[in-house]
Structure formats: structure tokens, C-alpha cells
Amino acid sequence: MIILGxxxxxxxxxxxxxxxxxxxxxxxxxxFLKMSSTEPLHHRVAKFHDFFHAKILAHTVTDLxxxxxxxxxxxxxxxxxxxxxxxxxxxxxxxSLALHEFSPTQVKLAVxxxxxxxxxxxxxxxxxxxxxxxxxxxxxxxxxxxVSLCGIWQNKNLTAR
Amino acid sequence: MIILGxxxxxxxxxxxxxxxxxxxxxxxxxxFLKMSSTEPLHHRVAKFHDFFHAKILAHTVTDLxxxxxxxxxxxxxxxxxxxxxxxxxxxxxxxSLALHEFSPTQVKLAVxxxxxxxxxxxxxxxxxxxxxxxxxxxxxxxxxxxVSLCGIWQNKNLTAR
Numbered sequence: 001m002i003i004l005g006x007x008x009x010x011x012x013x014x015x016x017x018x019x020x021x022x023x024x025x026x027x028x029x030x031x032f033l034k035m036s037s038t039e040p041l042h043h044r045v046a047k048f049h050d051f052f053h054a055k056i057l058a059h060t061v062t063d064l065x066x067x068x069x070x071x072x073x074x075x076x077x078x079x080x081x082x083x084x085x086x087x088x089x090x091x092x093x094x095x096s097l098a099l100h101e102f103s104p105t106q107v108k109l110a111v112x113x114x115x116x117x118x119x120x121x122x123x124x125x126x127x128x129x130x131x132x133x134x135x136x137x138x139x140x141x142x143x144x145x146x147v148s149l150c151g152i153w154q155n156k157n158l159t160a161r
Numbered sequence: 162m163i164i165l166g167x168x169x170x171x172x173x174x175x176x177x178x179x180x181x182x183x184x185x186x187x188x189x190x191x192x193f194l195k196m197s198s199t200e201p202l203h204h205r206v207a208k209f210h211d212f213f214h215a216k217i218l219a220h221t222v223t224d225l226x227x228x229x230x231x232x233x234x235x236x237x238x239x240x241x242x243x244x245x246x247x248x249x250x251x252x253x254x255x256x257s258l259a260l261h262e263f264s265p266t267q268v269k270l271a272v273x274x275x276x277x278x279x280x281x282x283x284x285x286x287x288x289x290x291x292x293x294x295x296x297x298x299x300x301x302x303x304x305x306x307x308v309s310l311c312g313i314w315q316n317k318n319l320t321a322r
Contacts, residue, residue, distance in 0.1 A: 045247055046254035069240060075232040082243015083250055086206055090248060093207030 002028070003063040004055060004097075005148030007140045008084040010035060010044055014140025015052070017059050018148045025152055027130050028059055032140050041080070049087045056095050064088060064097040065151030067104055067143075100151040110150040122146045163189065164224040165216060165258075166309030168301045169245035171196060171205055175301025176213070177309045178220050186313055188291050189220055193301050202241070210248045217256050225249060225258040226312030228265055228304075261312040271311040283307045 007014040016030040033051045035044045055061065066088060071078050092099045105115040112121050123142035127133060129149070136142055168175040177191040194212045196205045216222065227249060232239050253260045266276040273282050284303035288294060290310070297303055 042250035042254045042260055045250040049251050071236040071240075075236075075239070078236070078240060079230060079232075079243045079246075082240045083247030085240070086244030086247030087251060089203035089206040089244055090210050090251075093203045099201075099203055 001063055001152070002059055002061050003065055003100075003148050003151045004052070004059070004061045005065040005144045005146075005151060006052065006088060007067065007143040007147065008048070008081060008088065009140060010041070010080060010084070011037060012138050012140045013048060013051075013084070014136075014138060014142075014144035015055065016141065016145040016148045017055065017061065018145075018152055020152050025149075027133065027145075029055075030130075030133060030136070030141050030145060032136075032138050032144075041083070045083050045087060048084055049091070052088070052091055056091060056097070061095070061097060063100060063151055064092045065100045065102070065147045067107055067147050068101050070104065100154060102147065102150045102154075107146050107150045110153055111146045119143070162224055162313070163220055163222050164226055164261075164309050164312045165213070165220075165222045166226040166305045166307075166312060167213065167249060168228065168304040168308065169209070169242060169249065170301060171202070171241060171245070172198060173299050173301045174209060174212075174245070175297075175299060175303075175305035176216065177302065177306040178216065178222065179306075179309045179313055181313050186310075188294065188306075190216075191291075191294065191297070191302050191306060193297075193299050193305075202244070206244050206248060209245055210252070213249070213252055217252060217258070222256070222258060224261060224312055225253045226261045226263070226308045228268055228308050229262050231265065261315060263308065263311045263315075268307050268311045271314055272307045280304070 001020040003018050005016050013033040017028040019026045069081050108117040109115040112125050126142045126145045162181040164179050166177050174194040178189040180187045230242050269278040270276040273286050287303045287306045
């Protein structure tokens, strides 16, 4: 199982790739895609597609993990987030990836043991689990790691529920 | 100019392809893509992609026309509509299509002369303009024709404003 977890966004899209071998979990890669806010939206959509298409091929990804979005204050942002999710759905289908979706509460619960944990708490636990990982500059990276971990641990979580 | 106008949807996605030669406008094709509501969403996203990818290639489409969505009662539908718009943005970028987006009011105004026109009025005018077109079973088809026409006429409309 090689899982790609993504925290999509038009400015910063955090991602992480984890490999599960038996009971052990390895961090293959973590980082973010930065896109310019001055570039036309449809070019950024294509850039997002090409970037993750290449990652899936390069690391023979088998699973894709995403957080279910919630409608925030800005409906336009919610819709635009949908564009990127559409691209990820397309990639999941084209590469026959198993698709895992978790609510923000499920992700926090899986990683910290509390569904109401703060972003900082999530980052704290993620950094404890991957001590070699440098403190990422962007929360998007630790967020994506939390989603990947949730995908890796989901059977355990399903039992725990 | 060969324009593809789309009224995206997960059940029925209406589309129309028009060709402009000088002052004349020809209807190349109009119809809809029907998808099963029991199929997983990411497979439908991929089907939507493949269908319009093939149309763009088959008719050497140069322009893509879309209506800007508005947030209705159902936020989940709004997000899901975003998935399909993301796919269309990707196709526009991959095939270097000129992308035209119009508000519902702009489309109604361009076709019927009134920004507050009903769906039926839009369909009525579209059928007058293309008398050989059979009354489509789905309003999605006439809606997509209205968007395509808006794209074809946009310079005129821009002058008129």
C-alpha cells in the first residue's frame, strides 16, 4: 500500500506519500505544490493535475486519501476547491487508486485521539511520528500527513469505532 | 470558431457544438451525456472527462463556453458541480481552448433579450434559431445551446453593453 494524502488548495497544496509494509509505515515524500495566484485558474487546475499525475506514476501510488470539505464562509472558495477534487477523482479513476475520504473530525481523531484537536496538535503528533521530518513551513504538509495516516490506519479506526 | 457549450451535471450533462463561419452559425451536434446515479462519483467524473475529451478532438473544438454557477440550496451539489467544472478547466487548458464564462443572466439576455427570462423562453428562442433541431427531451440541451450562442455572440453583446 502506497498512499498519497492531499490537502488541496490553489495557493499551496500539501501532499505526503506513505508506504505501508506489514506494520511499518515509511515516509516516501512530503511537501507542497505552490501555485501563483496571478495565473489563470484553468492553468492552475492543469498544473495541479500534472503535478499529482507525475507523483502517482513516480511512486506507483495505490491509494488516495482526502479530507471531505466543509462549506466555509466563502462559497466561491468552496466551489473552487471542488475543481481540484474533481481532478483528484479523475486521477483516482484513471490510475485505479482506492479512494479514501475522511471528515476533518475523523482525521483529528485518528492522529491525536481527539476529534476536536487543533491544527497545532495534529502537526505536533505528526512530527513525533516522523521525527526525521523537518518542521514543515506550511501546515498543509502536516495536514496532508494526517490524512495519509488516517488512510493507513483506517482498518484500525474502523475497529475502534 | 468551433464552440462547445456545456451545462454540466452528474445525471445529465447537456452539450452543444456550434461552428461560426463569417456571420453564419452552424449546429454541429447537440445532446447530452447520461450517467448512472449508482456509479461511484469518481468513475462518473472520469466518464465525463473522457466523453468531452473525445468531443473536443472529434470536432476540433476551439472554444469552451460555461455558465457561472450560483450557490443553490444544496451545498453538496454545488461542490460536486465544481468537480465537473474542474474537469472542464483541465480540458480547456490541455487543448488550449478559449474559455468563456457567462452568468445565467448574461446567457438569458443574449438569447431572449431579457435577463429574467424563464427556461422555457430560452428553449423557445433556441428552437426558433435552429428549426431543424428536434425538441430535445432535456432542458440541459437547450441550456447548453444558449451558452454556446452566448459565446458565439459575445462580441456583439460586449458592444451592446
